[in-house]
Amino acid sequence: MYPIATIAGSCKHAWQLGLTMRCDERRDSCLKCSEKGFECPGYEDPLDRFFQDESENVKEKAIKSKAKAIALRDKQALTLRPKPSQSRPITPDLDILVETPILGPLIDQGVNFFMANYSLGVDEPPVHSTFYHRHLSTHGFHPVAAASMTALGLAGIANLLRDGYLQKEATQWYLKALNLTNAALANPHEVKSDSTLLSTMLLSVYEQTANDKTFSGWSNHVSGSSQLIRLRGKDQFATPAGRRMYMQIASLAVMNCMGKGESIPKWLHTLNNSVMENEDPNHPMTKFYHLNIKVIDFRAEISQSRMTDLHAIVDRAIELDSIAQGIFDHVGSTWDPQIIEVKEGTPNVFGTRYHTYPHQSAAQTWNWVRYNRIYIHDIIRNALILGISMSPPAFVGSYYAHLLDESTTTLYKMQAGILASVPQHLSDTPKYMSLIASKGATTTFASPGGPKRPFLWSNFSDSEPTEFFRTKAVIEERLPQLRLSGGYSFLWSLYVAGATSISTPDVHEYVFHSLARMADEFGVNQAKLLVTALRLKIQMDRDGSQVFEIVPPYLPRKGSHME
Numbered sequence: 178m179y180p181i182a183t184i185a186g187s188c189k190h191a192w193q194l195g196l197t198m199r200c201d202e203r204r205d206s207c208l209k210c211s212e213k214g215f216e217c218p219g220y221e222d223p224l225d226r227f228f229q230d231e232s233e234n235v236k237e238k239a240i241k242s243k244a245k246a247i248a249l250r251d252k253q254a255l256t257l258r259p260k261p262s263q264s265r266p267i268t269p270d271l272d273i274l275v276e277t278p279i280l281g282p283l284i285d286q287g288v289n290f291f292m293a294n295y296s297l298g299v300d301e302p303p304v305h306s307t308f309y310h311r312h313l314s315t316h317g318f319h320p321v322a323a324a325s326m327t328a329l330g331l332a333g334i335a336n337l338l339r340d341g342y343l344q345k346e347a348t349q350w351y352l353k354a355l356n357l358t359n360a361a362l363a364n365p366h367e368v369k370s371d372s373t374l375l376s377t378m379l380l381s382v383y384e385q386t387a388n389d390k391t392f393s394g395w396s397n398h399v400s401g402s403s404q405l406i407r408l409r410g411k412d413q414f415a416t417p418a419g420r421r422m423y424m425q426i427a428s429l430a431v432m433n434c435m436g437k438g439e440s441i442p443k444w445l446h447t448l449n450n451s452v453m454e455n456e457d458p459n460h461p462m463t464k465f466y467h468l469n470i471k472v473i474d475f476r477a478e479i480s481q482s483r484m485t486d487l488h489a490i491v492d493r494a495i496e497l498d499s500i501a502q503g504i505f506d507h508v509g510s511t512w513d514p515q516i517i518e519v520k521e522g523t524p525n526v527f528g529t530r531y532h533t534y535p536h537q538s539a540a541q542t543w544n545w546v547r548y549n550r551i552y553i554h555d556i557i558r559n560a561l562i563l564g565i566s567m568s569p570p571a572f573v574g575s576y577y578a579h580l581l582d583e584s585t586t587t588l589y590k591m592q593a594g595i596l597a598s599v600p601q602h603l604s605d606t607p608k609y610m611s612l613i614a615s616k617g618a619t620t621t622f623a624s625p626g627g628p629k630r631p632f633l634w635s636n637f638s639d640s641e642p643t644e645f646f647r648t649k650a651v652i653e654e655r656l657p658q659l660r661l662s663g664g665y666s667f668l669w670s671l672y673v674a675g676a677t678s679i680s681t682p683d684v685h686e687y688v689f690h691s692l693a694r695m696a697d698e699f700g701v702n703q704a705k706l707l708v709t710a711l712r713l714k715i716q717m718d719r720d721g722s723q724v725f726e727i728v729p730p731y732l733p734r735k736g737s738h739m740e
Contacts, residue, residue: 283346287327288316290334294632295326295382296657300418303652317655319372321361324354325379326657332386333632336700344387351383362405369409371418371654377402378422378659381429385665389702391737396433403430407444411451418656423452424466425659431473432669436732440477441470455650461512461542464504465549472497472549479556479728487564487571490727491580494557498587501553504546512539514598517606525605527596527687533606537637537660540598544670547591551677554584554591558678559727588679595674596684599691602667603698604636633667633699634660665701668692672707676714676731685715710736 210216292299315323331347334340358376361367381398388394406413406426413419427445434441449470456463475493478484484493505512514532521529534540561581564571600606674680675688688711695704713733717723723730 283331283350284315284323284327286334287330287347287350288318288323289330291326291330292657294333294635295329295660297660298658300416300652300654300656300658302655311655318657319370319654321354321357321367321376322372322379322656324350324357325376325383328354329379329383329386332383333700336386336702347387351380351387354380368405369412371413371416371422371656374402374405374409374413374422374426375418375656375659377405378426382665385668385703386700387702389696389705392436392703392706395703396436399426399429399433402426403433403445406430406448407442411448414452414455415650416653417650418652418654418658420452420455420650421658423448424462428466428469431469435473435476438477438480438728438730438734440481441474446470459507461504461508462538464500465542465545468497468500468504469545469549471500472552476552476556476728480726487560490560491557491572494553494560498550498553498557501546501550504542511535512542514539514543516597525603525691526600527684528593530597531600531606532594532597533601534598535638537634540601540637541666544595544598544667547594548670548673550591551588551673554587555677555729556727557581557584558588559725559729563725563727585679588677592674592677592679592684595670596687598667599671599687601636602633603691603694606636633665633695633701665703668695668701668704668707672711673731675711676729678729685711 311317311319318326328347328350331343331350335343335347354376358373358380361370361373361376367373377398381395381402384395384398403426406423409419413423427449430445431441449467458464475484475497479490484490512535514534517531517533519526519529519531523529532540534543558581561572561577561584565577565581671688671691675685680688689708692704692708692711695701696708710732713736714723714731717733723733
């Protein structure tokens with residue numbers, strides 16, 4: 178026996194007795210145990226420590242660690258979720274509304290929800306092309322586009338479910354999309370790609386969905402997208418997505434100019450001349466686009482005192498209104514709304530009628546034309562009022578008195594048309610096709626307590642005329658066909674209907690109520706901003722802080738909504 182402190186190959190029996198002795202490791206029984214008369218239990222080989230099976234132990238530890246992490250995540254999520262009293266009731270058809278597996282990875286949830294609700298289709302490159310097999314890990318979309326699609330899709334689900342945890346995840350994806358977009362903008366090749374431009378568009382739509390504090394985020398994204406289409410030049414018209422996005426972003430840029438009282442930049446006019454080579458000149462959306470450019474430039478000319486003659490202003494306004502009245506010539510009934518008569522006091526209907534449209538593009542274009550005609554006739558009316566009140570009067574005779582009355586009547590008619598389109602947008606009516614199928618369509622009205630749909634465009638036919646170009650183009654990237662203006666341009670139409678000078682308190686209340694529903698039921702938080710801006714404008718008109726102008730500033734230029 179050899180006394181030691183720690184020794185390899187020690188006898189197990191000796192350790193049990195508190196002894197230390199070296200084992201000779203003889204088989205089947207060591208000599209030391211035999212001499213002492215012990216039953217040899219065998220010896221311990223330190224190498225066994227290195228090769229023993231720890232699989233079960235590691236597995237058990239992993240399970241416990243995962244369970245602990247899940248419990249911590251759920252605890253944090255509960256603190257972010259609203260109280261039950263503030264939550265939207267979970268309906269049996271919730272899975273139908275979401276239309277995506279709620280247990281899938283976040284990128285799958287976001288992209289699937291986006292494609293099901295924000296997109297009208299997808300541009301697919303040829304199967305044999307090198308573009309077809311790119312970016313398989315992000316559903317075939319470029320990562321910069323996929324990140325923005327995921328952010329917008331998750332924000333849509335979060336708004337639908339009133340889920341604070343998902344809203345936090347949507348914000349994280351929004352920040353990721355911002356970083357990827359900024360990196361793409363710094364890359365000489367990626368900066369001109371369709372995917373980068375699409376991402377900037379989706380970021381502006383995200384601002385409409387999520388931001389209820391200020392218009393500045395949306396405006397900045399639109400300005401960024403505008404600079405991109407300027408940088409891309411004529412080459413962007415080579416792809417279908419490039420053409421579509423140009424028209425969409427240019428329209429948003431025009432709206433941005435209108436809000437700021439600025440003229441359309443010269444470079445945009447130059448690109449418009451190029452896009453005219455590819456577009457269908459008889460398509461209502463094409464015709465409206467060019468009318469809108471002319472109207473915004475006309476407003477800027479007056480605001481910037483480049484056009485001051487009242488007679489010239491009225492004559493130009495009448496010329497533009499004539500163009501507006503011909504927007505839907507020669508397109509047939511596929512763009513015409515149905516007029517549905519109802520009883521006075523029907524819930525969520527202003528007056529005794531509402532409209533239903535065959536598709537959302539028709540509703541959008543009709544309302545775009547209506548608010549442009551409101552722009553025009555507000556100018557005519559204000560110019561006539563100013564001219565008649567002058568000494569000596571600038572306008573004399575029955576012609577101008579009749580023109581003033583006609584412009585006022587047109588304003589009421591355009592306002593009524595916009596208000597009549599609200600019920601279909603807010604899912605208070607049956608879909609257009611179901612009305613056609615029913616013989617009693619003139620008295621049909623859906624109860625406001627019926628099943629709701631998650632978006633402002635959900636109550637329209639799925640058949641949309643997305644193409645308004647007559648020349649062919651080559652698809653190079655897999656890209657979604659985004660709804661025009663993200664589907665949210667209706668908010669501005671409704672706002673203008675409430676902001677025009679002939680609006681009554683009843684109209685204001687209906688507009689407030691409808692915008693509040695868009696925020697509360699459809700998750701379009703920019704509607705809250707428009708309510709704030711309209712209340713401020715009404716107050717400014719009442720207290721006289723808004724001076725009389727021939728070109729009325731519908732959106733107050735100062736206030737928390739502009740900060």
